Amino acid sequence: MLNFTTNIKTQKSKLKLLSGTWILLLFLLILIGCSGSKPGSIGQFIDCPDKPNCISSKSMISAHMLSPLEYKGTKLEAKETLLKVLESMPRTRISTNTENFLHIEFTSKIFRFVDDVEFYFDKPEMIHFRSASRVGHSDMGINRDRMGEISRLFFEATKNNK
Numbered sequence: 261m262l263n264f265t266t267n268i269k270t271q272k273s274k275l276k277l278l279s280g281t282w283i284l285l286l287f288l289l290i291l292i293g294c295s296g297s298k299p300g301s302i303g304q305f306i307d308c309p310d311k312p313n314c315i316s317s318k319s320m321i322s323a324h325m326l327s328p329l330e331y332k333g334t335k336l337e338a339k340e341t342l343l344k345v346l347e348s349m350p351r352t353r354i355s356t357n358t359e360n361f362l363h364i365e366f367t368s369k370i371f372r373f374v375d376d377v378e379f380y381f382d383k384p385e386m387i388h389f390r391s392a393s394r395v396g397h398s399d400m401g402i403n404r405d406r407m408g409e410i411s412r413l414f415f416e417a418t419k420n421n422k
Contacts, residue, residue: 296394314392
């Protein structure tokens, strides 16, 4: 009788371990999908959606608005400075780099969410940008904070280059 009870307890603990493993695997599969796919609108400077996870220098809505980056000198010098700033930031990947456009992917540390940041060099001495989360409704102000930090670092770098 003791052996039978021990076997039942062993089987129950194995089932708990197995079900916990399946739950963990399911959770990990859900997280893998958090990165989302690259939007087809990259490079088109679309308006921010009606969600608090986007910031843009061209937005007329205060919740989405932040001033563009301003610089003196050439577009090439400004772009090189901006790239140095971006490359100094963690979990950053340069996806597209053309004469008048940069697309940068920022990945969050824990959940691996991807934010798309676009920079447009289409006006003299001004860089417009759009930063948005690929998935979800809110980003807890991450895009606004990141663009504020990029603006601050860019301003300091251009001020020091004079």
